[in-house]
Amino acid sequence: AQSVTQPDIHITVSEGASLELRCNYSYGATPYLFWYVQSPGQGLQLLLKYFSGDTLVQGIKGFEAEFKRSQSSFNLRKPSVHWSDAAEYFCAVGAGFNKFYFGSGTKLNVKP
């Protein structure tokens, strides 16, 4: 069955530090992978997506993610976190016809 696991419920990093949010998926075929960000009181906004090709994808707001098939992972990274990055981040897999499976989210707190 398709599933997405985000093992970290909460992460706290200092402003300016690097960030990596973990995402593991379970899907039998080539996945379509997404990262979304949800700021307080806002809807989800797409950060980046992977469909095929280069396994390192660049997104908005300075985020990037790397698809590793051997590890079934699609971790999100940012070299230097800004206070405005504090939000909840969701990994998702597009699995077949019109179905998307989301992880349970990782809440990012940024210390000044």
Add this chain to the structure above:
Amino acid sequence: GAGVSQSPSNKVTEKGKDVELRCDPISGHTALYWYRQSLGQGLEFLIYFQGNSAPDKSGLPSDRFSAERTGGSVSTLTIQRTQQEDSAVYLCASSTTSGGSYNEQFFGPGTRLTVL
């Protein structure tokens, strides 16, 4: 243009009452999704509309939940005889269509439902 809008933004109701949640998708988007986001949980797929095709209702948790989409635009999610476990944020998303799972979804701000 305008994004996806949802109303009301907050809804407090008593157990056993019916509620209706509304979603206005982005103009021209033929695909529309409803999700439920419970506290500490990811997004749970509820229902999907694609043009004039029969909706995919496979995510609806019980027959108390139903949804319709009128004229291929506005959608209403109805929960009958609400229960406390229905308390959650209900998110709507729309996308352009080609029938695949690779179309970016644009999300509304959600409706926070609280069942007392």
